[in-house]
Amino acid sequence: MKFTKNPLAIRIIISSVLIIMIFINEIYLHVYLSSSMGDEYNLMTSLYMFLTIITIIVLFSNVYLTYRLGLKLSKDQESIKKREERYRKLFRHTSEGLYDMDSDYKMKYYSPDWYKSIGLDINSTKIDAWTNLILDEDKEGFNERFKKRFKKQLSTDQEYYVSEYRIKDIHGEIHWIEAIGRVQFDENGDFASMSGVHRDITRNKVHEQEILQMAYYDPLTNLPNRLKITEDIKEAIELNKKFTIMYLDIDNFKYINDTYGHMFGDKVIVEVSNRLKAIVHESDIVAHVGSDEFVIISSSYINKKQIEGYVYYILNEINSQYIIENTTLKFTSSMGVAVFPEDASTLRKLMINVDIARYDAKENRNRYRFYEASMGKITAEKAKIKNALLKSIENNELYLNYQPIIDFSTKEIAGFEALARWENQELGQIYPDEFIPMAEQTGFIHQLGYFVLEEAIKFVSILFHDYKKYYKINVNVSTIQLQDEKFLDHVQEVLVKYQFPAKYLNLEITESLELENNKKMRNLLSNIRKMGVEISIDDFGTGYSSVNSLISLSVSHIKIDKTLVQQATTIQEVHKLIKGVVDFSHAMNMLVVAEGVETKGMEDIVLGLNVDYLQGYYYSKPISEEKVREFILK
Ligand code: C2E
Ligand code: CA
Ligand code: CA
Numbered sequence: 001m002k003f004t005k006n007p008l009a010i011r012i013i014i015s016s017v018l019i020i021m022i023f024i025n026e027i028y029l030h031v032y033l034s035s036s037m038g039d040e041y042n043l044m045t046s047l048y049m050f051l052t053i054i055t056i057i058v059l060f061s062n063v064y065l066t067y068r069l070g071l072k073l074s075k076d077q078e079s080i081k082k083r084e085e086r087y088r089k090l091f092r093h094t095s096e097g098l099y100d101m102d103s104d105y106k107m108k109y110y111s112p113d114w115y116k117s118i119g120l121d122i123n124s125t126k127i128d129a130w131t132n133l134i135l136d137e138d139k140e141g142f143n144e145r146f147k148k149r150f151k152k153q154l155s156t157d158q159e160y161y162v163s164e165y166r167i168k169d170i171h172g173e174i175h176w177i178e179a180i181g182r183v184q185f186d187e188n189g190d191f192a193s194m195s196g197v198h199r200d201i202t203r204n205k206v207h208e209q210e211i212l213q214m215a216y217y218d219p220l221t222n223l224p225n226r227l228k229i230t231e232d233i234k235e236a237i238e239l240n241k242k243f244t245i246m247y248l249d250i251d252n253f254k255y256i257n258d259t260y261g262h263m264f265g266d267k268v269i270v271e272v273s274n275r276l277k278a279i280v281h282e283s284d285i286v287a288h289v290g291s292d293e294f295v296i297i298s299s300s301y302i303n304k305k306q307i308e309g310y311v312y313y314i315l316n317e318i319n320s321q322y323i324i325e326n327t328t329l330k331f332t333s334s335m336g337v338a339v340f341p342e343d344a345s346t347l348r349k350l351m352i353n354v355d356i357a358r359y360d361a362k363e364n365r366n367r368y369r370f371y372e373a374s375m376g377k378i379t380a381e382k383a384k385i386k387n388a389l390l391k392s393i394e395n396n397e398l399y400l401n402y403q404p405i406i407d408f409s410t411k412e413i414a415g416f417e418a419l420a421r422w423e424n425q426e427l428g429q430i431y432p433d434e435f436i437p438m439a440e441q442t443g444f445i446h447q448l449g450y451f452v453l454e455e456a457i458k459f460v461s462i463l464f465h466d467y468k469k470y471y472k473i474n475v476n477v478s479t480i481q482l483q484d485e486k487f488l489d490h491v492q493e494v495l496v497k498y499q500f501p502a503k504y505l506n507l508e509i510t511e512s513l514e515l516e517n518n519k520k521m522r523n524l525l526s527n528i529r530k531m532g533v534e535i536s537i538d539d540f541g542t543g544y545s546s547v548n549s550l551i552s553l554s555v556s557h558i559k560i561d562k563t564l565v566q567q568a569t570t571i572q573e574v575h576k577l578i579k580g581v582v583d584f585s586h587a588m589n590m591l592v593v594a595e596g597v598e599t600k601g602m603e604d605i606v607l608g609l610n611v612d613y614l615q616g617y618y619y620s621k622p623i624s625e626e627k628v629r630e631f632i633l634k
Contacts, residue, residue, distance in 0.1 A: 119170030415472025562596020
């Protein structure tokens with residue numbers, strides 16, 4: 001604060017100057033008049049004396065006021081100094097900067113330390129110099145915005161004013177600043193002053209950014225995640241411009257994971273995401289929305305032919321060879337495509353429809369499918385069933401039936417085949433021919449398989465407890481289950497848990513090329529056999545296998561498929577063929593089961609085949625636990 005700027009000081013100076021001028025004037029008058037006047041002179045002298053006394057009084061009072069003013073000014077300065085000192089002491093170790101604003105909205109004070117912390121010297125610059133460091137984006141309308149917000153704030157009678165902006169310090173570093181002010185009102189309720197702090201919140205901001213990154217981006221691929229792409233799609237819908245959504249999904253990715261390990265699987269995903277990023281148009285968005293699922297949003301093409309060409313190109317790139325960790329790899333992937341707004345006008349519908357198209361592509365073994373209204377019904381129904389299936393175990397909807405297997409020579413029950421049953425309240429009874437393939441597609445087969453295994457072994461252990469007889473239990477196992485590395489341990493665990501002898505467990509595996517070709521699986525089969533568990537090749541005669549090819553597999557039983565058995569009753573050649581298979585199997589130490597024996601007549605013919613076991617409706621359909629007990633007691 002400067003002396004000359006004080007209004008009181010100016011008043012004192014002006015009055016002093018005036019008085020001195022009057023005084024000089026009086027002296028002049030006195031000298032001049034004393035020589036030219038007579039009697040009147042005395043009167044003038046008294047007047048002169050009077051004026052002189054007043055002048056002297058005013059002068060003295062001015063001197064006194066000046067003295068007081070000087071005293072007050074120095075006191076003010078001292079108090080500011082003290083205030084600064086106090087602030088400085090309080091905030092010496094923080095990057096917080098204090099400020100004071102007066103009722104005229106002008107800044108009156110900033111703490112020098114804060115100025116220093118952003119690279120400025122408060123003594124050598126204008127008081128508001130720091131505002132020049134505010135980033136242009138944040139500065140734009142800074143003043144306007146400030147005033148507007150501030151006024152609004154005042155009108156709501158709130159005591160605190162908060163704002164945020166970035167500044168670039170003289171070293172070029174960006175700081176996020178948060179300004180918090182506390183507003184003071186005078187007795188009339190008008191704005192009196194505001195004081196507060198400027199805080200460097202850069203670290204919080206970085207942290208915030210990290211959290212955002214975590215919430216919106218997939219850490220493996222660095223691509224936007226499902227949440228982010230959903231918001232992007234929402235935004236795109238709001239813009240109401242045509243765009244295409246492509247949902248890409250790697251076929252049988254689980255196989256890659258199971259065969260090469262998850263770390264390798266991750267590398268495949270990273271490689272796929274890199275390829276996608278490299279091949280899509282710059283304005284397109286690629287997101288990683290699930291373990292092996294990607295979404296691409298594109299507005300690069302308008303007409304269907306072009307989009308189709310683009311889709312074809314992307315799939316071609318993704319499905320071509322990869323070399324990862326010296327392993328050459330090739331796989332396929334499928335894509336569902338839907339176009340906004342033609343195929344759906346809302347986010348939810350769009351996502352459902354692109355999913356429908358994707359399922360359709362998968363199911364029909366097409367590489368890509370554009371959404372069509374007609375797909376919806378069938379696939380939606382299937383999707384519904386699939387979703388219900390995933391919850392079938394926890395909802396207690398899954399249970400087992402048992403079909404007796406009859407010993408050929410004694411005609412007694414040798415054991416039972418456990419067959420999964422699913423009854424859903426809404427969907428009714430669904431048959432395994434429908435839900436097992438679904439379980440295989442979704443990977444739910446693992447859960448289902450373990451459930452069936454445990455339930456079945458539990459049941460025959462109870463039968464043993466009740467009837468003191470071990471019945472063999474046949475459990476169906478899908479080849480997909482054999483890809484689970486924990487499969488063997490799990491079987492062992494369940495046997496131990498129920499104290500059930502391994503030799504009474506028989507795992508039925510459907511013949512397939514995979515079974516013959518996959519070395520890992522063959523090893524697994526042989527390890528299962530080493531545990532003492534039996535293995536049947538199921539549905540023999542329906543696929544590619546010849547008996548010869550089965551020799552190399554560690555198999556104990558062959559189950560001749562019911563279609564073949566039924567043909568044997570009418571076709572002489574088939575009868576002969578089966579006979580050959582049975583003889584050969586016996587020579588190779590394998591036992592044979594004939595499936596699908598439905599009548600007495602069929603039994604007679606099958607008996608001539610010299611098989612070891614019989615199974616079919618003629619003896620019993622698959623039945624509940626209760627019925628099994630009745631069957632045993634019969
Ligand atoms: P599968 O292993 O060949 O099971 C025998 C199927 O033939 C059963 O059908 C059974 O009800 C039926 N069947 C039995 N005797 C006769 C007969 O005399 N005549 C006729 N026409 N059919 C007969 P289901 O229970 O519908 O099972 C169908 C398929 O589902 C099974 O064929 C099996 O491949 C699969 N499956 C069932 N349960 C499971 C399971 O727990 N796990 C796995 N992976 N697959 C299962
Ligand atoms: Ca079976
Ligand atoms: Ca079968």
